[in-house]
Amino acid sequence: MRNRNIDLSLTPIEPVTRQINTKSTNFKVERKQFPLVPCEAITIYKSQGGTYEKVVVNLKEGMTRSELYVGSSRATTANGLYLIRDFAPPKPPESNDAVAMMFKTMRSERMIKFSLEFPEESQGERFYVMFHNVQSLNKHFLDIKSDKTFLFASMISLVETWTKPDDSLEIEGFKIVQRRDCNHIRKPFGQITYLKK
Secondary structure, three states: OOOOOOOOOOOOOOOEEEEEOOOOOOOOEEEEEOOOOOOOOOOHHHHOOOOEOOEEEEOOOOOOHHHHHHHHOOEOOHHHEEEEOOOOOOOOOOOOOHHHHHHHHHHHOOOOOOOOOOHHHOOOOOOOEEEEEOOOHHHHHHHHHHOHHHHHOOEEEEEOOOOOOOOOOOOOOEEEEEEEOOOOOOOOOOEEEEEEO
16 A cells, blocks of 8 residues: 555445346347445444444444443344444443442342243143144154153143144144135235144
């Protein structure tokens, strides 16, 4: 770049020539353009809640821990994240930091007790209803037929089955008590209810 007398703070962009194949052999088409794609710049705060394929974060001095987190976590993949300047980890939070104190309290005093009971682990007689938006029963039929939780249920109700009337959907140990199918083409429609025999 020095030989061409270009300021080192600038990035030169050279035009690119590409040949475009055509069906006709009489013509040769070449396209000459700068290899640029449209982009936009937004603040870290504006990006919060969004995800993007490619993200460039300018690591300016004095960025807060939350700014670093939000800015760096917007890219959908690590390969899509580009950092300008060297990354310097932020200082750890102070001991009196409100968020750090809340996490400490949650770890010691507010532990969540896992109390979900799966049907196959239950004690005693109960009537369990399994409801699921299956989004194509044919695609997931083997999964359902081999899932212990589904098979332990007293009643299985599946929606968005995408089924047709001629589909065979029998599950051993259950009888079909209600069924609605798609008429001609498979679409996000349909419902089936099984009752344990």
